[in-house]
Amino acid sequence: MSAKKKRNHNNRNRIWLFVFISIVAVCFFSPLFVAYNVTEVDLRNVLQQPNSQHFFGTDSIGRDIFSRVLYGGIVSISVAAVTTVVGLTIGLIYGGISGYVGGKVDNVMMRLVDIICSIPSTIIVLAFQMVFPNKILGLVIIMSLTNWMTMARVIRGKFMELKKTNFIMLAHGFNIPKRVIIFNHMARNSTLSIIIIATFTFAGAIVTETALSYLGVGIPIDTPSWGNMINNAQNYILTGKWWVALFPGIMIIISSLCVNFTGEYLKNKYVS
């Protein structure tokens, strides 16, 4: 590939990151400029088509969809980000222990991951959701508890690989404290894998939030989120009120795609 073509390729991939950052920025600064309260009901302007007052139209009880999409972005993106961080931490610790200790412990720990993976995750989430019904905190806990398995597997593999390298063996020989070896040597050498898994976990979290909120067991129904806004969307589609579901749907798809493409780009550039 010629140098120019390669540069173009990279630029094209950077666009995804740029779009995503813009979405995040616009959503998080939206309280400064949106004209409508996100929970304000306006029964005189129900199910309005997109117009100059309401850029994205209004929903079935007259709330402004433009404001809600932007506000919902804050909720959805924060939930996805928090669950990603928590899930990655769990996966890092679990996979780290498993990979570092190895042997029987590793065998048992990985078997446990296999068991958890063989239960359909939506069903675990639904069961958990009864314990913490309709609380954002509960949703965050559940989603974090069901998305750490990939991370644990990857980190375990990475640690096993690193354990066999010369510099780690030398470090052991020099009696460097285990804590330093684990955090300074092994974890830091896995940073790239962690970032790549993080992007996919994040995109997955957006998708999961959508599915759960659609089912009515995700984010509480009175808080706008992208998932909540497409709740019952098929009925609006069938009755020709396309704008109710279209805009939150587009936002979900675009942001999840941006993150996925960024992750894919990082993976192709640095791993293979």
Added chain:
Amino acid sequence: MTKYIIKRILQSVFILFVMSIIAFALINAAPGDPAAAIYGGQMDKLTQAERERINTNLGLDRPLATRYYNWLSEMLGGRMGYSYENGKSVNQIITERMPNTLLLFAVSFFLTVIISMVVGLWAGRHPYSALDRGITITSIVINGIPSVLVAIILIFLFSVKLGWLPSSGTSSIFATGAADRIKHLVISVLTVVLSHVSSFSRFIQEGLKEELSSYYVTVARANHVSNRDIYMGVMKNSLVPFINYAGSHVPSFFSGFVVVETVFAYPGLGSMIVGAIPIKDYPVLMGGILITGIVVISSMLAVDLIDLALNPKLRRAVER
């Protein structure tokens, strides 16, 4: 070999046991009163004594372990209790709904595997072709779209714009026969297939590419083995890991059904579980979770046994 199979079966039973304990404990830790399910809006009129009587009748005042033991022994006897909501036996509800979900699973899994094999093998054989790059991109794109939205887009396309297919249920009121059933199944199956087929075919495609660049292929090429023979061998080698891959995705299919069945108001196990949650219908929920578990675990077991039969590498590892 027999030892491996027995070990694998015991492992499946153990997974089911763990699953039943987790689900039972979780559901029982949940706040909320089953009296609400029975009396609905009239629950506020009940006195404390009446509520206690209901709880005693349902056995909810006994310790958790006893309840689990009772429930498990009933379960093993094939009695799954009665729905708190409408008093129907859970066995009956599940036997009504189970065939629907199994049909959905069988059709969509079969189609996903077949389509992805055709597409993946073709694309892997022509690296850097439009289809090859197309699959890579589509698989990333589809992975990023929640299946709810895929379903909604399909409804918009086929039910609203084209008007070809119904958007919910399993049959029309007055129509009977296979054609009508199939018509109602198409969008749901399409949603499930679409959300899996691209990652499946990507797996095959990348596996085939990897095999093609391996040493034995180079040697075979150098020795004038015909392209066709090389592809036949490589194809077989790259499809073997696919069996395991497909098997490990069975749970994800059932996760998807929870959503897809709800969108299309399809009367299966997934929509039953979703429906039981807001009203705290424990017996239905536990029955649903357990039956789904059994179906998933036994399908995964079946796939593993097929893998064992077809994969010489695994067989050798097992026998050692």
